[in-house]
Amino acid sequence: MLFDPSFARELEALRRRLSIRARSGSGGDHLARRRGGAAEFMEHRPYAPGDDLRRLDWLAFARTGEPVFKLFRAEEDVIVRLVIDASASLGSGTPPKLDTAKRLAAAVGYMALASSERAQVLAAGDGLSRVTEPARGRAALPKLLRDLDAMRAGGRTDLSRAIEQTLARSARPGMLVVVSDFLDDGPIEAAVARAAAAGHDVALVQVLAREEVEPSYDGDFALEDAETGAVVEVTMDDRAIEAYLARLAGLLSGLRNLARRHRASYVRMTSDEAILPAVRRFVSRAVD
Numbered sequence: 481m482l483f484d485p486s487f488a489r490e491l492e493a494l495r496r497r498l499s500i501r502a503r504s505g506s507g508g509d510h511l512a513r514r515r516g517g518a519a520e521f522m523e524h525r526p527y528a529p530g531d532d533l534r535r536l537d538w539l540a541f542a543r544t545g546e547p548v549f550k551l552f553r554a555e556e557d558v559i560v561r562l563v564i565d566a567s568a569s570l571g572s573g574t575p576p577k578l579d580t581a582k583r584l585a586a587a588v589g590y591m592a593l594a595s596s597e598r599a600q601v602l603a604a605g606d607g608l609s610r611v612t613e614p615a616r617g618r619a620a621l622p623k624l625l626r627d628l629d630a631m632r633a634g635g636r637t638d639l640s641r642a643i644e645q646t647l648a649r650s651a652r653p654g655m656l657v658v659v660s661d662f663l664d665d666g667p668i669e670a671a672v673a674r675a676a677a678a679g680h681d682v683a684l685v686q687v688l689a690r691e692e693v694e695p696s697y698d699g700d701f702a703l704e705d706a707e708t709g710a711v712v713e714v715t716m717d718d719r720a721i722e723a724y725l726a727r728l729a730g731l732l733s734g735l736r737n738l739a740r741r742h743r744a745s746y747v748r749m750t751s752d753e754a755i756l757p758a759v760r761r762f763v764s765r766a767v768d
Contacts, residue, residue: 482586482625490756494763495591500558501681501743502653524548535596549596558654559600559614560592563646564631565660566603566610571633573689573751580751581659581687582628587759588657589624593617601627604642604660605635611649637664643671653679662686662735669738676742683762684739686748692728693750695721739767 524537527547540548562585570578589599596617601624603610612627639660646656656675662668662684675682691697697716714720732748739746748768749758761768 482583482628483590483621487587487755488590491587491590491759492594494759495594497763498591498595499765500560500597500655502558502655502679524550559598559650559652560588560655560657561600561602561614561646561650562589563602563604563608563642563656563658564628565605565637565639565642565658565664566631566633566635567605567637567664568634569637569661569663570687573691575751576633577661577687577689577751578631578633580749580753580755581685582631583755584685584687584749584758584762585657585659586625586628587755588762589628590621591763592655593620593624598654599624602642602646603631604637604639604658606638607641608645609635638666639664640666640668640671643668643675647671647675647678647680650678650680654681655683656680657683657685659685659687661688661692662731672738672742672744676744682739682742682744683765684735684744684746685758685762686732686735686746688748688750690750690752695724697721736767 592599598614600614745765
């Protein structure tokens with residue numbers, strides 16, 4: 481199950497701390513936080529099911545009979561775009577990495593929808609393999625969960641291309657959340673840099689299998705690439721494991737530095753970990 485009521489209760493407190501640093505179309509940074517406060521009123525939009533009733537303009541409703549929602553300058557048209565890597569490599573792990581990625585994305589999507597933001601699910605493989613329409617409000621949560629649940633791991637990865645295609649589809653900047661194991665051969669640095677330069681608030685969430693972080697293999701193995709089918713024969717001994725861990729450390733360090741260069745957050749977890757601690761780090765804009 482991607483979501484349950486007890487999990488939602490835990491997220492309610494966290495969503496009030498979630499901030500989105502996206503650059504508006506008029507230039508300059510704006511911070512989308514919990515609604516209201518001293519933000520400058522911008523315009524009305526029609527009420528959508530799930531919107532916070534405290535934000536309805538009751539005077540306008542009394543005059544027209546039509547419920548309308550108040551938008552403020554600091555919160556114009558924020559979309560949380562959830563780009564989830566659904567390539568074959570995400571099918572590995574116990575539980576599978578994709579299951580954990582979907583649960584993490586469901587948590588972030590819930591926090592966005594419960595705060596009357598819009599959320600969108602985009603499946604990444606060799607580019608974007610599936611795109612849903614953005615939806616707003618709590619009433620959109622069941623559809624978001626169905627869209628996530630429908631994802632299956634398969635095919636190759638071109639995460640950089642998926643990010644670029646997401647940017648091309650984005651009329652306005654928002655929060656760009658990329659959930660992947662980041663084991664793609666292709667570099668993503670340029671795509672992340674372009675996303676940040678375009679005003680997107682970038683968050684990188686890495687989900688790895690426990691055996692990828694703590695390998696315990698010993699002996700001769702024929703390893704098959706889940707995405708290409710290529711087979712490599714290796715001897716796993718202390719030296720080989722040490723070399724592998726050094727390369728993994730280089731990858732993690734690269735992602736950490738990438739996040740710091742572009743004011744992004746970077747959260748790392750294994751697929752067998754509890755989701756909530758990772759969500760807390762996400763909300764606090766950690767760089768793991």
